[in-house]
Each structure stands twice: as structure tokens, then as C-alpha cells.
Amino acid sequence: MFDSLKGYREIPIGGTIPKGATALLNKTGDWRSKRPIYSSENCIQCMFCYVFCPDMAIMVENGQMVGINYDYCKGCGICANECPGKKGVKALIMDEEEKFRKGEGK
């Protein structure tokens, strides 16, 4: 199942990654089991999610939170936990990833 990956002669020795920022070359969110769902109507643009995200999965444009980068989100749920929402309704809630992988989500 790994036949398409590089052979042992082609990879750097000792497991060393010989340059920086290689996460940009790999989508590292593929093992997420829960997915944060963003509802902009409940967002007050407090940026808590952006600050607390341990990765860089909160997408920001012109100083505004605009959504989640699912290529890198690991589904830890910290953003949803921290989200204050609007009038008691959160802008970020966690849902089962499985639903979306099967195309069953909304």
C-alpha cells in the first residue's frame, strides 16, 4: 500500500528533514476524527480560535476569520471549546469526521 512512496535511497538518512516548512508540502489533517464546523452568523470575530489553534488551521482574510483549513486541522476541538459564540450559540461546533468522509454531512 506504500508502493508510491520514495525508496530508501531517495530519502535523507536518519529520518532528518533537511529543510524547514515542509508541512506546506504535506496535507497533515488526514487523520482527523472530528471536524469543526464554522457558522459565520454566530461569529463575533474575537479571534480566540486563531490564537488557540495549535496548528494554523484557522483561515483569516483581512483580519476576519473566514473558515477552517481542513488540510491541516487535526480536529483537536480547542477552537470549538474556546469559541464564545453569539448570544450563547457557538460559531464553531465539532462533528464526526466520518459523516463528511462518506459524503453524509450537510
Add this chain to the structure above:
Amino acid sequence: MTQIVATTGNGAAAYAMKQINPDVCAAYPITPSTQVMEDFSEFVHDGIVNTNLVTVESEHSAMSACIGASAAGGRVMNATSANGLALMWEMLYIASGMRLPIILTVVNRALSAPINIHCDHSDAMGARDSGWIQLYSETAQEAYDNLIQAVRIAEHPDVLLPVMVNFDGFITSHSIDRVDYLEDEDVRKFIGEYKPKLPLLDVDNPISMGLLALQDYYIEFKKQQQDAMARAKEIIKQVAGDYKKQFNRDYSLYEKYNFDESDMAIIALNSSAGTIKYMIDSYKAKGINLGLLKLRVFRPFPTEELVEELKSKKVICVLDRSDSFGAQSGPLLAEIRSAMYNLDKRPFVYGKVYGLGGRDLEENHIDSVYGEMDAYVKTGKVPPVCEYITHRD
């Protein structure tokens, strides 16, 4: 010009380290290797070396500090024995897996329990699968020369593996021996400057080390290590050739003593080879020929070379100064017998476990071994494949 001194094996190892002048050493004392770092710490205190000597709280930490320093791009050395090496065990695999050319002096000592501070090879043999190159030394002189060559071997771009230099606790580490030191300048030139390919402290070129590799990549990195070990055999020979050219001192994968003259040979590691050579000389005076093959390099194991040397013998006795409890034999015999198995016609290969916990190998023990080998050649009487000697019944 060289300088001939009377010193201990530990003193010679410390002096080699002085001349190598590593960037970082981590020290945690354990008998019988303590004196290596004790002597070396005086060189550090007196400003004779530029080494950053890190005093740590255990051997696990010592090897961890060495790994960090080596990853950072330093030339790194350390010394330990027995339970100290055992406590490093987890980190030994990380050093080799990260391909860090650390040099470790291992002064061979028995493992507890019962507590014993004297020589056997259980410590090093416990680490034989850890991915470290293992060199063995009969004398203080060999310990010194092996350490200097170890730097070149470990740091060679085709190798990049850590190296253990072994010599026998107390027998070699604490006995006064004649040692011929090279000039500081000659050692410096021989080992050259260490230029790490990917140092962690090169902030302009950020890298990541010690990462995760699961089912998708782990075995590829292990295959790299196995190939590096195979290449190391050639590099060890090249470095020995260079050492001979520059200093006229002869080293190889193994040393033969009266070996080609006899169809019987004993194989041994470290200081026992001295006892066996003494006995070979006394037999020779009586017109009897017995051969010795003293293995210098146990990892990488020089299979092809040994098979070529041993195939025409009639009988081989392998002496193991450690045991693998529940196995067919000690580790050295197991390896040699396995190497010989695919030959159509092969000598009878058997062996002994001897000298555990520092028990002496005496003249009468070699006499018994010779008697068995002689009886096998003359009458075909087959001795047991492996048994203990030097113990009381």
C-alpha cells in the same frame, strides 16, 4: 616523534580524547571506566582541551546529552561500563537511528546481579544489535589507536554511525601498560576537522531531527542503517590502511597469530588474546602449532572475510566472555557458526563461555581447549558444541 609512556588503559583512552579534543563530553562515573573521564576532566580544567564537559545525573542523561550535542553539530565522546551502558540502552538506538557519529569508550564489565565490577563482555554484547559499530582492543595501545581511528570511521560520510571502543575492565583499564602516543598535531591532522552535514544549530538552514516514521517509512531508515554498516567494513579497512601508512601501526578487521601455520584456531576478543598468544608461543617451543584469530571488529561482523580465513581449518574453538541465557551458545560462537553453515565442507566449530565476572582465563584452560581440538583432529572425538569453563563444578 612519538612518546612512550607507562599508563593504564583508562589513562590511554583519556589521552586519546585529549588529542581528539571533542566539542562535548557528558560524564557520569561508573567503575571501571571512571578514570577515563576523571583524567579527561583534568585536561578540561587545565584548559588543554576546549571541550564542554557536561556533568549529568545518570548514564541515560549522559547519552541523551551526547545525542543533543551531536545533533547540534559537535564532535562528541563519552565513556561508560556495564550497568551504565545498560542504562543508556534506549538512547543507544536513538544515537544510531539518528546517524550521529558519537564515540563511546566501553570498559567491559559484568552486569548485575550479583553486583560485580570485573571484566566480561555482557555489557557490549547486550548492545550488539543497537546499530553501533563495535571495535575491541586487546591492550591499552589498541584502545588508544582504536579511539583515534573510531573518529574517522564514525564521521565518514558513507558511514555516519556511532562507534563503541571496547577494552577489558581492570585487566586493561587498570593495569599499567606500555603505550606509544602519537604527537597531538599528527592526531589532529589524522582525524581532521568535523564538518557535520546537517547541524541542528545552523539557524540559517533549519532542519528537523528525531521525527516520526511509521509503517510508511520506518523500515526504509533501518535499511539505510544496515547498508551503512556494510559500507563501514570497507571504511574501517581504509582508515586502518591510512593509519598504517602514517604511523606504521597495523590494524585490520581482525588479527591473526600463528594462524596460517595451524589447522586449529581459537577465536577470542580483547585481553584474553594476550593469554592465548602466550600459550601459542609456549606450544610452538614444543613443536606444536595452534592458531589465534582475534576479532577487532564485531559490528559490522566481517562474515565473508572470516569464512575465507576459517574454511580450511579442521577445528575452531570460539571463546565467549558473555552468555546468551537459553541460547545455543554465547553470541560470538553463534555468529561464527552461522557464518560457516552454508559451506559444503566446513571445520567443526564449537566454543566455551569463560571468565564471567572477571574469572581468570588460565594456562590450564587453554591446555584443555587445545587437548580437545587435538583429539578432534587425531581421533574425531567431538567435544560439546558449547559449555562453560573456568567455573567450579
